[in-house]
Amino acid sequence: MTSISKIDKAVKLINSSFSAREENNCVLLEGNTSSYDEIILAGKTAVSKNHYGVLNNITLDGFKEEDDSPNITDYSLDNVQVDCLVIGGGVIGSAVLRELSKYKLKSVLIEKESDISTHASYKNAGVIDSGIDVYNHQYRSMYAVRGNMMFDKLASELEVPFERNGHLILLKNRFEKFFYSKVFVKSKKLLIPGVKLINRKTLLQIESEAPRWANYAIYLPSGGSIDPYKYTVALAENAVENGAIVSLNTKCLSMEVEDNLIKSVTTNRGTIYPKVVINATGVFADKIAEMANDRTFTIHPVKATNVVLDKKVSFIAKRTSFIKSPVTVIRDEYDTKRVGPIRGIRKLIKYNKKHKDNELSTIHTISGNVIIGPKKEETPIRYDYSPDIKIINNILDEQRKVSPKIKKSDVISYYSGTRAQTFEEDFVIRKGITTKNIIEAAGIEYPGLTASPAIALDVADFTIDYLKECGIDVKINKVFNPHHTSVKPIKDYPSTLRDKLIKSNPKYGIIVCKCEEISLGEIEDCMKSPIPVYNLDAIKRRIGASGGRCQGSFCLPLIQEAIARKKRTDIINIKKSSNDSIILYQKVEGIKHE
Amino acid sequence: MNKDVLIIGGGISGIYAAIEAASKSSNILLVENEKQLGGVLRRLPFNDFNVDSKKFTGKEYLDYLIQKINKTQVEIWTESYVSKITKEDSTFSVDIITREGIKSIKAKTIINATGYHEKTASQSFIPGSIIAGIFTSTAILNYVNLMGYLPTKKCVFYGSTDHALSAIHSLILNGTEVVGVFDEKNQPSCLDKNKEKILDRYNIPLFLSHTITNVFGKDRVEAIEVSEIVNGMIKEETRKIIECDALIVSQGFIPDNKLIEPLNAKMSLWTKGPIVDQNSMTSIDGIFVTGNSLMIHNDIDNMIINAKEVGLNASKYKPLERKLIEINFDENYLFVEPEAIDLSSNLSNINFFFRPSKSFNDKRIKVYLNKEEIFSKEYNPLNSTKMENLILDLKKCELTQESTIIFKIE
C-alpha cells in the first residue's frame, strides 16, 4: 500500500468524512467535522516523510476566521516598485529586514498592526534557549543553537539588555541521572556548549533558592534571556537607520501570481510591485503561502499561556530559568515517603503519559520578573489571546509543587500567545517551490526568538541568491552601521549623568510613571525614534511607562496627553493600540454637580 | 541640605502629618510627585467631607488643607519624586528627582505617606486579555475628575468599594449609564451611607455573589458576561451577557511602600503595609508610615488621627533602642494594627485599629495578656467592611519581651 492510501485510511478512522490525497507532493486533507480535536488528530496522523507537508482543508462547522484588517485605507504605497518585500513585522521579519539592509536594495517591510512586534514576538517570555528543549526537531534545534551563539554581539550592537546566566533542568533522584546521559549525547551532536551535571551544592551557588527537592541539575550555560519586544524593535529600527522602510498598519490582502512569479502584492495602502517576497507572517504564514501559490504546510495555532509574577518573588529564579526534568516526579509537599527506583520508574511512565510535553518552566526574565508557564492548548483561532482563568489557576497549582512560596497574590498579570505550529512540528525555511520569488520563513514556533538571527541569515542569503539568479547586481551597503541606540530608562544611568540630562532637558526630571520611574522626557524620546509610534501600548512596551504595579491607573492619562501634544491633536484621538481601541469618548461638558 | 522630618506624599495624611510635625520643628520638608498637593482628594472634588466639625466638598476641603499648610513653615516641593532612600548611621540620604536636577538631602526621620494603588484587572483575575475599556476605578476618577474626559457611556462595575461608588457618582453626573455593580462577596464592600447615597439614590442595582466570567470585544469592550456564584461555584444557568463599552474593576487596594521595601522593612501579611509599632514606626528605626500606605482606611477620621500622631512622633524622634513584642490575633480578624509594641516607648492609651474577617452579631472583642483577659467589650454588630478601634492602657500591665498579647473575638 502506498503511504498516501495508508494515511487516507487512517484519517477515515478518525472521521468517515475525512480523506487524504496527494497534491503537489503534499498530503491534502479534506472533509468536515464539528470537532476541532479530530482535525488536529488527522493533521498529525497525515505527517509523512515522503511529502513536503500536510495541507489541511478539513472545515470546522460554524467556524469563521475573524477579519483583522486595519481600519485605514489610502494609496501611500500604490504602484511602488521594491526589490524585497518582507511581510510581517515580528522578530523574524525584522531580523530579515536588518540583514537585507546590509545590501544596497530597496527593502520594505509591511506590518498590519500599529506597531512592530505585537504578536508572538511580544507575547513571549524572552528565553534564549540553549537548543536542548527542541532536540527532536531538526531545524528548530539547528537554528536555535546557531541563533543562540549570535546574541552577545547582537545585543551589544543593538543596546538591548541581554543576560546569559544559563538554564537548568532539575532532577530529584540519583537514578534519574540516566536522563543526563541522553541530554549530554544530544548536546554534543547539536554543538551545545558546556552542558554538565551538577550537584545540589553547585546548584545553590547558581540559584540560591532552587526547589528543595532538586538534588541534581543539568546546567546549560548558553541559556539566556532578553526583552523580545525591545530586541525586535531595535532590529527593525536599525534596518530603517540603514535605509530600509517600514510601513505599519499595512496588510497584505492578495497577490497576483503569473507564470510562477508574484507580480504584485495588494495592500490596504495600494499595490506594491516587488522582485521578491519574504513571508514572515507567523500564524498567518500558510494563508500568505497560499496566496503566493506556494503552500506546502498548514499552521495550527497552539495557544500558550504564561503567568507573570511580581518582582517581590523574583528570588525563586534570580538568574536562570529552570524546568523540572521530564523524568522527575514530584508529588505533593506532604508526601515524604521515599520512592525507590522501580516504583519511581513505574510512576514516571504513568506520569509521562499524562503530562507529555506539558512541563512548566520557571523563567527568569530580563526585567527581573519571574514568568511561569506555558500551558498549551490547540485552538482554531489564530489570535486566541484570551487566557482562561482555570488555566491560570492550574499553572499556579502545578507550580506551587516546584516553588511552594508562590501565592496567588504574587500574580501581576498573565497572557496567552499563539505559536505558529505546523503538523510536522518544524520550521519551514526555504526558497519557493512552485513560485520562484518567495522565501518562506514559516512554522516559526518555539524557540523562534532564539533562532531569529540565524534564520535571518539564511533567508537573506536565499533572497540575495534569487536576485542574483535574476541577473541583478546586488551591491553591499558599505555604510551599513550595525549600532543602534535604544531608548533606555534613565533611572538606570549613574546619578551624575542623569542629573546632567535633567539639566539639559527638565522634562527628564518630571516623573510621569511613578511605579517605573519614567519621565516625560523619555516618553517624548519614544516618539522621536526611527519607527515612531503614537499609542499607549507602544510607549509602555518601549520604555516601560505604565507597565508597573498600577498598570497605568495613574499615568495613562498623562502619557495620552504627552502623545496628543506631540501629535498636535486632541487626546481623544490617542488610542490604546489599533485605531479601534478607543479610550476616551468625549470631553466632559463642564463637570456637573448638583 | 538637612531636614528633621521628610514627608513623602502630599495627600490628606501627608498634609496632616506635616502640619503636626511643624508644630515641633521648623525644618520639615513635604515632597509630592504631582503638580499640586491633594493626592486622592484631587480626584474627589464632589465627595462630602465632614472634618474639623465642618462640612466640605472635596474641592473645598483641599483648598482648606492647602491654606492650613501654607500657614505653617513646612517647605513644600511639588513635581518632585523621591527616587531612593539610603540608610546612613543616624540619618537617611534621599535622592529627589526634580525638574532642576537630582537633589540629595539628609533627613533625620521619614514619614512615608505615598498612599495606595488599586488592584489591576489582571490582579483581579479578569478573564481574557486586557483590552481598551477595562479600567480601574482609580483610572475613571483620573479621566473624569482630573482631566475632564469621559471614558465610557455605558459600563458595568466589578467590585463595590467606596472608591468604586465615587467613580460611579462622577460618571452618572456626566451622563454615563451604569448598568450594575457586581461583587463576588455576599455583602457590599462599601459603607452603608455611601450605598444609600449613590446606589440607592440613582437606582443602580447591586448584585452580590456575582462574578465576571467573560469579556467580549476585540479592540474595545463590547459586552461582558456575569454569573452568580453559589458555594464558590459558578451557577451555569445564571450566565448573562450585558452589552456595555467598559468594565470597571475595583477589587481592593494595596498600600504603596515601594520606597521602603528595598530597605527591607518588614511587611504585614494582613494589611499588606509595613509592620509598625504603636508610634507607627516601621522595623527600620526612624521611618514612619501613615495614611493608606500604612493600611487601607475606609474612614478618614481615623486616618487623620493617626497622621497627626505620626507627625508628632516623627518630629520628637530620638534614636533609642526599641524592645519590640508582637501582637497576635485569631482568624476572626482581618488585621489588628499596630502589629508590634515597643516596650521602651509610651505604653499608655495605645490606639488599636482592627477589622473583623467577617461580620458578627453579639460578640465581644477580648484581649489577653499571657492568657489573662485584659480587655473585653461588646461591639454589636461587628461589620467586616468597617474598621473599628479600641484603646488599651498597657502601662498598667507588666510587660516583658516574653509577654504574649492576643486579640480574640468571642
Ligand SMILES: Cc1cc2nc3c(=O)[nH]c(=O)nc-3n(C[C@H](O)[C@H](O)[C@H](O)COP(=O)(O)OP(=O)(O)OC[C@H]3O[C@@H](n4cnc5c(N)ncnc54)[C@H](O)[C@@H]3O)c2cc1C
Ligand atoms: C507564549 C509564547 C512564548 C514564547 N516564548 C519564547 C521564548 O521564550 N523563546 C523563544 O525563543 N521563543 C519563544 N516563543 C516563540 C517565538 O515567540 C516565535 O517563534 C517568534 O516570535 C515568531 O516570530 P515571527 O516573526 O515568525 O511571528 P510574529 O511575531 O507573530 O510576527 C508575524 C507578524 O506578521 C504580521 N502579519 C500577519 N499577516 C500579515 C499580513 N497579511 N500582512 C501584513 N502583516 C501580517 C503579524 O501582524 C505579525 O506581526 C514563544 C511563543 C509564544 C506564543
